Amino acid sequence: MDWLCIGLSHKTAPLDVREKMALSPEKIADVLQRVSNSVGETMVVSTCNRVEFYALARSTEKARGELHSVLSSLGGDNSLQHLYEHDGDSALVHLFRVAASLDSMVVGEAQILGQVKDALELAQRVGTAGPELVRTCAAAFASAKRIRSETEIGRAAVSMASAAIELATKVFGSLEGRAALLVGAGEMGELAARHLRSARASPIFVTNRTRERAEQLASEIGGQVREFNELHAALTVADLVVCSTASSSYIFTKEIVFPILRARKHRPLFMVDLAVPRDIAPDLSELDGVYAYDVDDIQRVVADNSAARAAEAAKAETIIAEEIARFVRSRSIRDGIPVLAQLRARADQIAKAEAERTLANLGADLSEKQRRTVQAMAQAIINKLLHEPTARLRELRPDEDANRLADAAAQLFGLDSGASPPADNPRPPRGELKTAGSGGSKR
């Protein structure tokens, strides 16, 4: 079993490739089911900045081929040139870095951890996340949380929505009294709405495909609901437009917006598109007085690599290295020699039972100290006896030799299972990792 991570992100693929690859949870479940047989434990992290497969592959070669064919069927053959790949421990490091938001476009942004948790949860639901994947993710989440509390990496990071609003102030100065139009009332839209309200934009119009959700958000933020088909009229009044729908085609194109500009008397129009795939056609900002931005642009605004941020990132990398080392150590103990645990449990059981029996034979007139001495002697005998084999097995790197030796030990002592890691065991320890409802973005 070997780790493999294949995917693409904002670092390797432009937005128009990424938006083609953006997967809905249903689609991910579908894909997971398709690959799980041939690949092994798998999960897919899909956000507006990345689509990544993490797999504990039985055969790296086979898994790579399978994942490549899945990815090219999703994004076309061209998408293969944007892929990167990590295997073995480097895949592990990548997972830890992604979860800790060190690989994010806006380093330190908080949403990614929730998004990885969602990915794991989905894989668990579909049944493609085994115990090893769950354990690894738990370690990655723990390290991410440690980084969040021990470094200041998250402090400077701004959410996409607030960055978008900040960008709007570069056009309008104060947003007080500026009319805003929210297209899409999902999680992103809601975030944007709150920022707009605190920037005292008013009125705030809310449109959504389902009116109910629009009404809910509008009442929360003191906005007004507009029907989806009244979009053009609303655009005539609005100064700012924030789009975050799940629409797969453009809602605003040059052809739609250009005629409206005249009715707006050429007042500047600020449009921001927080959706992947995009809602606003990219050529819209060619229009005079129209300032249109997509996810990548927004993130570039905040992704200033200040020295302070870099120092915090360096601290975070150190933490990751520590956490990885710790995880790998505990994994090698776990992996190589589960038989040891069984052996020790069996021996402890025997020692305890024999001590009890001896004590019963000796009668009730023993002092507490004498009783404890008898128990200690039994424990000491098994400790001495097991010390050497335990040490020998631990010294071995977790490879085939170790497995053979562990198998032999299991047979000699009459223990039930072999030495291989419990990956064939399909039930993930759910209770151990209840992922909290996280602040993931719309995807």
Next chain:
Amino acid sequence: MSRTLLSIACHEYATAAILYLAFLVRQWRFFAVAGRILIGTGLLIHAVALGSALAGQGGMPVGLAQGLSAVAFLLLAIFFVLDLRYRIPVMGAFIGPAAVAVLIPALLMSTSGEPMPSGFRRPLLPVHITIALIGIAAFAVATGVALMYLLMERQMKGKHFGVLFSRLPSLTFLDQLNKQLVLWGFVALSVTLVTGAFFSSSTDGLFWKWEPKEIATLVAWIIFAVLLNARFFAGWQGRRVAVLTMAGFCVLLVSFLSSYDPSRHLGVFR
């Protein structure tokens, strides 16, 4: 004496300009505050120098050197007031160097202009000249603002969020400031044209002589008139207005410099 004072003021302005440029790179409050203080004291010293020179000339600057000196003074005075009002030290990085560039030739030129022929001493003339200079300074600042607008818009449209992007004020603010400055400059320019015509008729009986200076001024006036109309009635703003402002100012610059052409316009200001 006034020359020494002028030189001190010029040094202060130059230092302030460097500080404002440094402020562009590193946004330390110290740069902005020190720049403001230097400009403020420089303006005081400059005012004394100009005042003492102008006192003996019926209150008007005579010759190109004094004209340039007065323009530099007005430029910085307008900036100083705007900075106090709106806190836009970043503008100093644009206006500061420009003012120094205007003032240096004034310092290098001889300031001992001959006294004006007594025939030109009319009560209207100081008003005409002063208002003309105020207008030019207002349009010069408006041009600086227009340049800032264009730079900012380029950053916004090109999505290159560089140093200027984080330092410059918002597009709407720059556009509004441009509107104010052009409006005031236009009023000053109109008064200049009218008083100039009256002055001209009082000296040689002609309101309009089709001199290059007059033509340039008229063209500039028309450009700004069109600009303001487009702004108020057709909703023009932003880039188009900024470009027009700069064009109008270039024409006005021709008019300003030709005022000091001794072969034309009677050489009154020589």
